Amino acid sequence: MKDIIGRIQSKLGDRGKDIKEQTNNRVYVSVDRKNIKECAKILFEDMDARYIVASGMENFDSFEILYHFGFDKESAIVSLRVYLDKDNPEIDTLTDIIPGISYIEREMWELLGINFKGHPNMKHFLLGDDWEKGNYPLRKDKYEK
Amino acid sequence: MNLKTKALKKSLWVYHMSGGSCNNCDIEILDCLTPKFDLERFGIVLVGSPRHADVLLCTGIVNKKCVERVKEVYEQTAKPCVVVAIGACACSGGMFRDSYEMGGPLNKIIPVDIYIPGCPPKPEAMIAGIVKVLEKLK
Amino acid sequence: MKNNKKTVIVPIGPYHPLLEEPEFFALYCDGEKIVDVEWQAGYNHRGIEKLSESKHWDQVTFLVERICGICSTSHPFAYCNTIENLIGMTIPERAKYIRSIIGELERIHSHLLWMGLAGHFLGYNTVFMWAWKYREPVLDLFEIISGNRNHYAMFKIGGVRRNIENEDIPKIRKMLAEIKGQLEMLIGAVLDDPVLTARLKNVGVLTKQDIKNFGSVGPVARASGVDVDVRRDEPYAAYPLVEWSVITAKNGDVLDKAVVRLSECLEAVKIITQCLDAIEGKAGEIGEEVRRVPEGEGIGRHEAPRGECFHYIRSDGANSPVRHKIRAPSYTNVPTFKASCIGQTISDVAIILAGVDPCYCCTERVAVYDAGKKKKLYDFQHLVELSKQKTERIRKEI
Ligand code: SF4
Numbered sequence: 001m002k003d004i005i006g007r008i009q010s011k012l013g014d015r016g017k018d019i020k021e022q023t024n025n026r027v028y029v030s031v032d033r034k035n036i037k038e039c040a041k042i043l044f045e046d047m048d049a050r051y052i053v054a055s056g057m058e059n060f061d062s063f064e065i066l067y068h069f070g071f072d073k074e075s076a077i078v079s080l081r082v083y084l085d086k087d088n089p090e091i092d093t094l095t096d097i098i099p100g101i102s103y104i105e106r107e108m109w110e111l112l113g114i115n116f117k118g119h120p121n122m123k124h125f126l127l128g129d130d131w132e133k134g135n136y137p138l139r140k141d142k143y144e145k
Numbered sequence: 146m147n148l149k150t151k152a153l154k155k156s157l158w159v160y161h162m163s164g165g166s167c168n169n170c171d172i173e174i175l176d177c178l179t180p181k182f183d184l185e186r187f188g189i190v191l192v193g194s195p196r197h198a199d200v201l202l203c204t205g206i207v208n209k210k211c212v213e214r215v216k217e218v219y220e221q222t223a224k225p226c227v228v229v230a231i232g233a234c235a236c237s238g239g240m241f242r243d244s245y246e247m248g249g250p251l252n253k254i255i256p257v258d259i260y261i262p263g264c265p266p267k268p269e270a271m272i273a274g275i276v277k278v279l280e281k282l283k
Numbered sequence: 284m285k286n287n288k289k290t291v292i293v294p295i296g297p298y299h300p301l302l303e304e305p306e307f308f309a310l311y312c313d314g315e316k317i318v319d320v321e322w323q324a325g326y327n328h329r330g331i332e333k334l335s336e337s338k339h340w341d342q343v344t345f346l347v348e349r350i351c352g353i354c355s356t357s358h359p360f361a362y363c364n365t366i367e368n369l370i371g372m373t374i375p376e377r378a379k380y381i382r383s384i385i386g387e388l389e390r391i392h393s394h395l396l397w398m399g400l401a402g403h404f405l406g407y408n409t410v411f412m413w414a415w416k417y418r419e420p421v422l423d424l425f426e427i428i429s430g431n432r433n434h435y436a437m438f439k440i441g442g443v444r445r446n447i448e449n450e451d452i453p454k455i456r457k458m459l460a461e462i463k464g465q466l467e468m469l470i471g472a473v474l475d476d477p478v479l480t481a482r483l484k485n486v487g488v489l490t491k492q493d494i495k496n497f498g499s500v501g502p503v504a505r506a507s508g509v510d511v512d513v514r515r516d517e518p519y520a521a522y523p524l525v526e527w528s529v530i531t532a533k534n535g536d537v538l539d540k541a542v543v544r545l546s547e548c549l550e551a552v553k554i555i556t557q558c559l560d561a562i563e564g565k566a567g568e569i570g571e572e573v574r575r576v577p578e579g580e581g582i583g584r585h586e587a588p589r590g591e592c593f594h595y596i597r598s599d600g601a602n603s604p605v606r607h608k609i610r611a612p613s614y615t616n617v618p619t620f621k622a623s624c625i626g627q628t629i630s631d632v633a634i635i636l637a638g639v640d641p642c643y644c645c646t647e648r649v650a651v652y653d654a655g656k657k658k659k660l661y662d663f664q665h666l667v668e669l670s671k672q673k674t675e676r677i678r679k680e681i
Contacts, residue, residue, distance in 0.1 A: 023368050025517065026582050050511065051498035053615070055595050055608035066595065068582070075517035077582050100497035100615055126325040127246075128210045137245045137333055165327045169352020169433045172396070179399075180413035240346060243337070244330040264434055265352065272352045 001025065004074050011042050026104040027078045028066075033091055034066070036082055041068050041097050043078065051098045052077065056108040058139050063089040063114055084114065093119040153199050153225060154282040156188030157275070159189055160198035162224070164215050164249065165175075166205030169265040170232035177268045184204030184272065195221040201279065206234045206241045215252065219255045227278050228258045233264045285309065315628045320620050335607040340366065340576050343604065344438055347594075350609065351397060352433055356389045358594075358609065361437035364519055365594040366440045369581025370573065377567035378442035380558040383521035385428070385437050386585070387551040387558075391462070392421040393588035394544040397637075398473065404633045405482060406674045412475060417465045422552030424458055427451060442570020452563050456556075463552045470545045482674050483538035486627070487635035490535060493622040498615040499589020502543045503639050507535030513586040525557040537638040576600070587612055613639070630673045 001021050008029060009019055016039065017030040032041045037065040043049045049069035055066045063084040071078055084091060091118040095102045105116045113136040116122065125129060163171050176192055177184045192198055195218045207215055219228070228251075233239035236252045241252075251257055258281065261274040297518045311319040331350055335343050347358035352571050360382065367374065374382075395418040402410025422432045428447055429435035473479060489499070494509045504511050514522040530546045532539035578600040585592045590612030597606040616639045623635050655668070 022580055023371060023579065026368065026580075027578070035580070050495070051615075052591075053498075053610035055606070055610075057597070057606040057608075067595070068595070070591075072511055072516040077584075079582070080370055098496065098498070099621075100499075100618055103614065103618060124325075125323070126328040128325065133483075137330060163327075165329055167349045167352045167355075168327075169349075169355065172352055173433070176415070179419075180412055181416060181419045205327070206329060208326070208328055210328065214326075238570075240349065241329050241331075241334065244334055246328050246330045264349070265433060 001027070001074070004076050004078070007047070008043075008078065011047065012039055015039055025076050026077055027124050028081055029078060030081045030083075033082050033084060036080065037092050037094065037097065039080055040067060040094050043080070044098055044114065047071075048061060053098055054101065054104050054108070056112045056114055056138075058112060062086050063112065065091065065108070065114070067094075074127060084112075089113065089114075090115040090117060092117050095119060113139065150225060150282050154279055157199050157227075157278070158190050158192045158197055159200040159202055160192055160195045160218075162195075162204075162215065162218055164203060164205040164207035164211035164235075164251070165246070166232065166234055168188055170204035170234070173265045173271065174204070177271055180239055181273065182268045184275070187275075189208065189275065190246045192274070195219075195268060198222050198226065200227045200275075201228060202229050203235050203251050203255075204231045205249075206238050206244070206247055207251055207254060208244075208246040209248040211248075212248040212254055213255055215251075227257045227258045227281070228255055228279065229261060231261050231274075232266060233262055236260045236262050239264060240272065300470045310629070310632060312409075312629060315630075317624050317627055317629065317632065320624050322620070331606055332609060335604055339602050340440060340604070343607070344440070344441050345436060347609065348434055348436065348438075350613070353393050354389060354587045354589065354592075355434050356385050356438065357585050357592045358611075359475055360386055360520075360585040361583050361587075361592045361594045362596075363438050363440055363583070364585060365583030365596045366573070366576060366580045366597070366625060367581075368583050368600060369579050369596060370576065372441065372573070374442050375568040377446075377562055379521040380562045381443045381447055381569065382438070383525070384447065384558045385435065386520070387441075387554045388421055390551045390588045391466070392418050392425075394548050395421070395466075397413060397467075397544060398469070398541065400536075400599065401611050401634065401637050402473075402510065404637050405479065406672075407479070408455070413469060413472075415461070417490070417542070418470060420462050420465075424455060424462075427454065427458075437573060439570060440576075441573040442568070442593045444570070446569050447562065449564055451564075452559055459552060459555060459559075463549070465554065466545075466548050470549070473545065477483060478674060481632070484536060485534070486537045486631050487623040488534065488536045489619055489623050493619060496537075498620050499590070499619055499639075500615060501586070501588070501612050502540055502547065502557065503590065503616045503619065505531045506539040506543045506665060507531070508533050511591070513584045513591050517584065519530070519585075521558055521561070522554075524561070525554050527554050537634055540638050576602075589613055590616060 005019055007101045008016060013085060015031060015035045021027050027130055044051060049071055052068040052070050054067045065082045067080040068077055093105055103125060105119055108114045109116060109122060109129050110124055161174050230236050230251045233235060237269060238247060238250045259274055259278055261270055263270055298644060310317050335346055338346055344359045344362060347362050348355050350358045395414045399411040399414035425435055426432050429437050431447060437445055489505055489507045491509055494504045494507050500511055508531055510531050515529055527550050530543050530550060531541050576598050578595050578598055583594050592612055593610040595608040596604050599605050619639060620636060624632055
């Protein structure tokens with residue numbers, strides 16, 4: 001595990017902050033929203049990680065996306081953590097690097113209301129086209145101001 | 146008994162429709178038709194179009210996206226048509242009743258004749274249910 | 284999507300008697316050739332990720348079990364792995380073996396189910412009936428072990444809910460031996476059939492690069508020569524304690540997917556036998572009590588029959604999850620149709636789509652088909668019909 005943390009550290013440089021192994025075999029890296037494209041590219045293409053999925057969630061004062069990548073030989077999962085503004089959650093799409101990520105981005109858009117800049121096909125995926133605008137089921141009522 | 150029901154109960158043709166289920170009920174329905182339970186020996190056949198169906202087997206909570214489709218399928222069936230709600234999901238919503246996508250349960254959307262509870266109901270239970278359908282038609 | 288005049292839209296689904304689940308695909312065709320495919324999901328979406336936030340840790344195992352009926356152990360398995368990863372605990376040895384037994388039995392019945400459906404799509408209803416007939420003893424085994432044919436509710440955080448009694452083991456062994464014989468017979472019959480081979484060879488090929496792009500897992504990836512298997516890559520439960528091997532193939536066509544799946548069934552029998560050997564005649568704890576889940580994040584995985592099943596959980600120390608993300612294997616396997624269907628003919632679509640063993644209810648935790656709104660040319664039945672005709676043609680040629 002030390003080895004993989006070191007490798008990520010050297011590849012990402014100062015773009016990756018507080019890299020640490022939180023639980024057994026699970027490494028979390030904080031990345032700035034602006035750098036997500038480069039960092040994902042480094043992990044996915046240079047380090048040959050396997051794209052697993054991304055997961056979005058709402059926090060009290062921010063939105064958070066975790067991009068999970070699998071390093072199968074080291075039996076590790078590396079998650080890139082990005083925080084987004086609460087009022088205007090927006091981030092670059094990764095569809096041009098990882099084609100498969102398109103669906104999860106559409107899902108986060110419709111369930112959480114996160115905007116993905118430059119997504120080629122932003123349409124409803126799980127919910128019907130007549131779903132009420134501005135009603136995002138995965139947002140938490142208790143955080144409403 | 147008029148001619149229509151008399152003809153209907155000779156050989157039931159079933160159409161199976163899933164409206165947001167976990168798929169287990171659906172597989173158990175298919176299981177009924179395969180060699181171990183073999184409903185076909187009673188003349189029960191799974192058909193590919195609701196227009197041919199005498200019985201509509203519905204599973205799942207019927208989520209909001211499916212509501213319109215379920216109505217549409219029901220309208221396409223030739224009446225009289227028996228609607229069977231299979232599984233806890235279709236009967237009441239089961240553990241998904243509080244979900245934001247819940248459009249059902251089924252009896253809010255179309256009239257249901259028979260409920261077969263269970264999660265999933267065993268094929269034996271389904272066969273018992275179908276026998277009750279036949280009795281009901283008498 | 285270029286909308287030139289020649290392109291015709293063919294909708295598939297959502298409802299078809301043999302796709303147990305509703306799903307909608309729109310094929311854009313130019314003559315017989317497919318130019319583009321669009322996938323529209325959501326007919327099975329039940330909002331489980333949200334529901335999970337309102338349930339107690341212990342209740343979530345039952346909820347995630349109901350994500351999918353075919354692989355109803357995979358989600359509780361992954362969920363328990365997640366919580367155990369979060370807490371950083373290990374489970375008693377006997378529980379490990381029991382978990383693996385359940386997981387592998389499920390693999391057998393799921394792969395047989397797929398084989399049956401694939402046979403049907405090709406017009407081999409004999410294969411369909413056979414495979415489903417041989418699947419029944421596996422379900423009976425589950426009934427002996429857990430009391431239900433599906434949705435076994437065997438898993439709980441920290442162990443398993445029910446023991447496999449030592450008295451039952453000889454019976455299980457006997458049934459397993461029968462299942463093994465039947466499996467070998469079925470595999471021989473299917474893989475030696477010249478028509479099936481001719482029909483499936485080089486259909487729906489996925490390259491290694493496609494697999495990487497879409498992040499596909501499980502038999503789909505292994506059929507293309509990508510050697511991923513969570514059971515080996517990150518050993519959990521009893522998998523590091525028994526002997527078994529990961530099955531891979533090279534070509535990535537539907538035939539290879541079938542070969543991988545069927546051989547995995549035999550591998551599964553091997554694992555189960557060894558697990559039974561290990562627990563037979565011994566006593567032991569089957570679970571540890573977990574009273575509290577501390578604050579933190581955890582990720583757990585399980586190699587489900589269709590591939591890696593991934594759960595992410597965040598806890599704030601209270602009695603239900605703050606966020607529960609579930610990624611089922613089909614979520615990354617189904618989109619590969621973009622790579623495998625385009626350029627193929629309509630008659631192959633049914634089997635290519637079936638080839639990845641899609642499981643939509645998993646995918647959508649999170650097609651009634653729009654008659655009238657779109658131009659209707661074929662529905663899924665016609666596709667199956669076309670597929671059958673092609674098989675018939677090949678059969679005559681051989
Ligand atoms: S009743 Fe149970 S088995 Fe049937 S669809 Fe619902 S959750 Fe699945």
